[in-house]
Amino acid sequence: MIRIGVDFGGTKIEAAAVGGGGGFVAGGRGASPRDYEAGLEAVRTLVEEAERQAGVRAAAVGVCGPGSPSPRSGLMRNANSTELNGRPFPADLARALGRPVRYANDANCLALSEATDGAGQGERIVFGVILGTGCGAGVVVDGALLEGGNGLSGEWGHLPLPWPRGEAEHPGPACWCGRRNCMELWVSGTGFARAHGGGVDAQTIVERARQGEAEAGASLDAYVDRLARGLAVIADVLDPDVIVLGGGMSNVDELYERLPPAIAPHVFTDAYEVPVRRARHGDSSGVRGAAWLWPLEPDR
Numbered sequence: 001m002i003r004i005g006v007d008f009g010g011t012k013i014e015a016a017a018v019g020g021g022g023g024f025v026a027g028g029r030g031a032s033p034r035d036y037e038a039g040l041e042a043v044r045t046l047v048e049e050a051e052r053q054a055g056v057r058a059a060a061v062g063v064c065g066p067g068s069p070s071p072r073s074g075l076m077r078n079a080n081s082t083e084l085n086g087r088p089f090p091a092d093l094a095r096a097l098g099r100p101v102r103y104a105n106d107a108n109c110l111a112l113s114e115a116t117d118g119a120g121q122g123e124r125i126v127f128g129v130i131l132g133t134g135c136g137a138g139v140v141v142d143g144a145l146l147e148g149g150n151g152l153s154g155e156w157g158h159l160p161l162p163w164p165r166g167e168a169e170h171p172g173p174a175c176w177c178g179r180r181n182c183m184e185l186w187v188s189g190t191g192f193a194r195a196h197g198g199g200v201d202a203q204t205i206v207e208r209a210r211q212g213e214a215e216a217g218a219s220l221d222a223y224v225d226r227l228a229r230g231l232a233v234i235a236d237v238l239d240p241d242v243i244v245l246g247g248g249m250s251n252v253d254e255l256y257e258r259l260p261p262a263i264a265p266h267v268f269t270d271a272y273e274v275p276v277r278r279a280r281h282g283d284s285s286g287v288r289g290a291a292w293l294w295p296l297e298p299d300r
Contacts, residue, residue, distance in 0.1 A: 004050060004058040005291030006043055007106065008032070008065035010081050010133060013039070015046035016284070017054035018291040022117050026053030027287070036083045040096045047097060060100040062293030063093055064109035064286045066134070068151045078155070080134050080176065102293040104138075104145065106130060107246075108154055109289025110279060111138030112145050114244045116292055118280035127240035128279070129156070131227075132247030135184035135191070139238065145293075157184040162229045163266070168195075169226075186226045189248045195219065206252050224258050231259070232266030235274065246279035246286075 002025055007014040009032055016027030027050045030042055043063070051057050067079025069090050076084040090103040104112075111120070111128025120126035126140040135157035139146040146153045160181045164170040172181025173194075185191045189202040196205050196219040208216035231243060245255065256276055264272040279285045 002054055002056055002058060003291035003294055004047055004061045005109075005287040005289070005293075006047060006061060006063040007109075007287035007290060008039065008043065008063055008081075009106070009286075010034070010066065013042050013046060014284075014287045015043070015050045016287045016291065017050045017056070017058070018288060022288065024284070026050045028053075032081070034081065034083060036087060039083070040092055043093060044096045058099075060102070060294045061093070061097055062109075062290035063090070063101055063103045064106040064290040064293075065089075065103065066106060066136075068105050069103060071149070071151050078158075078177070104147070104290065104293055105136060105154065106286045107136030108138035108145055108147065109287075109293070110246045110285040111140045111154070111244065111289070112292050113281055113285040113289035114246075114279050115140035115143060116289075118285065119244045119277040120242045123241040125238065125240040126242055126244060127154075127234055127238060128244045128246065128285075129231075130247040131187055131189065131245060131249035133188060133190055135188040135247075137234075139240075156230070156234065157188070158182045159230070159233065161186055161226060162233050183230045187223065187230060187249070192219070192223050192249065195222065202249060206254075220252075220254070224255065224262055227255070228259055228262035229266055231276075232263050235263060235267045235272060240274065243274060243276045244279050245276065246282070250278050 001020055002017045005016050012029050013032050014029045017025040019025050028046055066081045067076050070077055074088050075086050076089045079085050090101050094101040107130045114120045114128050115126040129137045137156040138154040158177050173185050174180050175182040192202045205216045205219055209220040259276045
């Protein structure tokens, strides 16, 4: 028995046939066309190819991607792949695939994947964060995805940076969402590079910091501090048992040693010791979490 998961990203789309034990049976990737109808067709083609390789046809498909559908209208909102906003994307996917579709935010699916059999396995409350081109998060409690009555749970990337310091952080830069000073503008990979002054990417800044360049080192220090402040707010509200990081910035090894003591002073408690871990399944966590959105069904 298999599940089919799809990760609909801004730069790539991935479909995978996932076995009952969580391993990939088949799958493939393609570039995201950033056109609405072409995106639907790309998903259909990749799902059919994954099923052809696996030799089965699944009864339903789980899809993760940016934003979320409104529970009132079914129309997409808050997607940084803006061609999706205002469109009935999950319903159109179901039409294109000819079967039921469940859709969840990509960060929610990362959290679900990592809570099921990844870095958060065995923990009661898992807060999963994507620190990539954008920034999002998801919450899993007792193995179940927490989405909330308005489908907004985990939208941490568009909370304001807490306890802003100096002119750089107050009032802060304008965000594409229409607000200012959102966490995404500081702790995504692109936000990290912007705060450094632009001209180089996040990986280059980190490498220069490791080589002892003072300016890059100061930028990395500021990044850790800002990320820690943002996560401290989550600690006060949610008190997770583990924080799991995914996305490109999760590959910065220094974060796992430096973040816990940087978070602790901002948390409203006398002692705070919660691990910060790298996503075990890397950039496959999203597509695996999408597959987990459906229970196992017999193959057809």
